[in-house]
Amino acid sequence: MEVAMSRSGFAARFTALVGETPLQYVTNWRMRAAAGMLQHGALGTAEIAHRVGYGSEIAFSKAFKRTLGVAPGAYRRSQRQPRPEAMA
Secondary structure, three states, rough: OOOOOHHHHHHHHHHHOOOOOOOHHHHHHOOOOOOOOHHOOOOOHHHHHOOOOOOOHHHHHHHHHHHOOHHHHHHHHHOOOOOHHHHO
């Protein structure tokens, strides 16, 4: 896709319109998608990392923690809902 702008011009315009840099936007989008997968699915961290575009589980885990302030495994544990039979 071409937008007839320089990379720096695009980044400046994008930041002005969206409120974050293109890289921040993409990273936040990836982490929101990953958080949803951690919360609602049974996929492992390595598979989630792959699905949101990370080449390694370690790089994904570092980015997730840097963005959301908690490691993916801890996030998953904090989001689990108790099963109904466990509540009885």
